Amino acid sequence: MADTGTSDDTREKILRSALRLFTTQGFHATPTAQISRGAGVSTGALFHHFTDKATLTSEVYLAIKREMAADLREGDDMALPVRKRITGGIRRYIEWGVSHPEERAFLNLFYHSPNICDAVKDRTYADFRWLHDLCAEAVAEGVIRDVPHPVLFTVIVRTADGIVDLAAAVPPGTAREEVVDAGLAVIWHGIGAEGPG
Amino acid sequence: MADTGTSDDTREKILRSALRLFTTQGFHATPTAQISRGAGVSTGALFHHFTDKATLTSEVYLAIKREMAADLREGDDMALPVRKRITGGIRRYIEWGVSHPEERAFLNLFYHSPNICDAVKDRTYADFRWLHDLCAEAVAEGVIRDVPHPVLFTVIVRTADGIVDLAAAVPPGTAREEVVDAGLAVIWHGIGAEGPG
DNA sequence: GTCTATAATAAGATAGAC
DNA sequence: GTCTATCTTATTATAGAC
CATH class of the missing domain: 1.10.357.10 (Tetracycline Repressor, domain 2)
Known part of the structure; x- marks a missing residue:
């Protein structure tokens, strides 16, 4: 249970970063690299948790x-x-x-x-x-x-x-x-x- | 007066094409090349009439x-x-x-x-x-x-x-x-x- | 599960001929 | 005023090490 905490945290951080950037820049104006950077993780981690950008958007x-x-x-x-x-x-x-x-x-x-x-x-x-x-x-x-x-x-x-x-x-x-x-x-x-x- | 008609037409066609594409695809999802193609003109003509994409959007x-x-x-x-x-x-x-x-x-x-x-x-x-x-x-x-x-x-x-x-x-x-x-x-x-x- | 590095593609805008 | 061709840059998504 404690082990999965880290992974869920990453997912949450990505969602929050996406929310903040989407609302200030719009969907297409926000690169996935910026979202992951804002979450303090890498592009690879983002695409590990979300299959693509559209899915991430829907999840938000x-x-x-x-x-x-x-x-x-x-x-x-x-x-x-x-x-x-x-x-x-x-x-x-x-x-x-x-x-x-x-x-x-x-x-x-x-x-x-x-x-x-x-x-x-x-x-x-x-x-x-x-x-x-x-x-x-x-x-x-x-x-x-x-x-x-x-x-x-x-x-x-x-x-x-x-x-x-x-x-x-x-x-x-x-x-x-x-x-x-x-x-x-x-x-x-x-x-x-x-x-x- | 009749000479300027062609130029104004091009401008209008670009504005109408941009309107149609922006509303079906969004701003950033719509390339300027597609706007000009939809208007039946070239990329060069678009950037002759509008200094950049943001200006075109505001003009619409x-x-x-x-x-x-x-x-x-x-x-x-x-x-x-x-x-x-x-x-x-x-x-x-x-x-x-x-x-x-x-x-x-x-x-x-x-x-x-x-x-x-x-x-x-x-x-x-x-x-x-x-x-x-x-x-x-x-x-x-x-x-x-x-x-x-x-x-x-x-x-x-x-x-x-x-x-x-x-x-x-x-x-x-x-x-x-x-x-x-x-x-x-x-x-x-x-x-x-x-x-x- | 997360990283770095990169492949593959597409974008905005310009140059220069006509 | 309009065209074709292209330069430069940025983008999504993947590969493979750790």
């Missing part, structure tokens, strides 16, 4: 998505009413984005890149399925207005993404909380069946 | 932004009440996105790319200034709730971007109109001071 993506999905779900309390669960989910989504700027930049980069295999994107859909179900539940309960689900989900996620960028550009504390609260208020005015909250 | 961006800004402003009727002008502006924004998929893909790609000079992005801000002013006017008139301007503008644009993606994925006609109308309803519920509309 999958690792981030898995971590993000776990963080989001961990904070969910199923005992709470649906509206509070959704608000909490959006808040955690925003907090995660603000506190993970490199991961967020990578996801944006990856998402808008051409020629990135959709199969890779689809592999993470299941981890977020419960959020879709939660929204459907809210609509069924009359907590959310009867908006077509794709429109509903898109509005929530896109708006939250925008709030993340705004919140990250503002100093932590009251100013940041005000941005998040204002964003949440607009979202709930937009989708909520009742008054604001 | 600026041309798209200029065209988009002109289309948006052209449809504006200053005689209309503020709310109708904003609704019309969002509708034209969505329509432009749906009918310009390559341009939209390029803007997304460019916007999320690292190392793209902010100075280039800033050069187009003035063309959209009137939209910011229009929103501020709506807040001053009490047509839009008193939401901090960055939050307000972000919510509108991000939601509209999401609606473009949804609308583009649906066949034109009733289905598409329903998506757009549903999106606009959510936006106005979110930001409007009065009832829905």
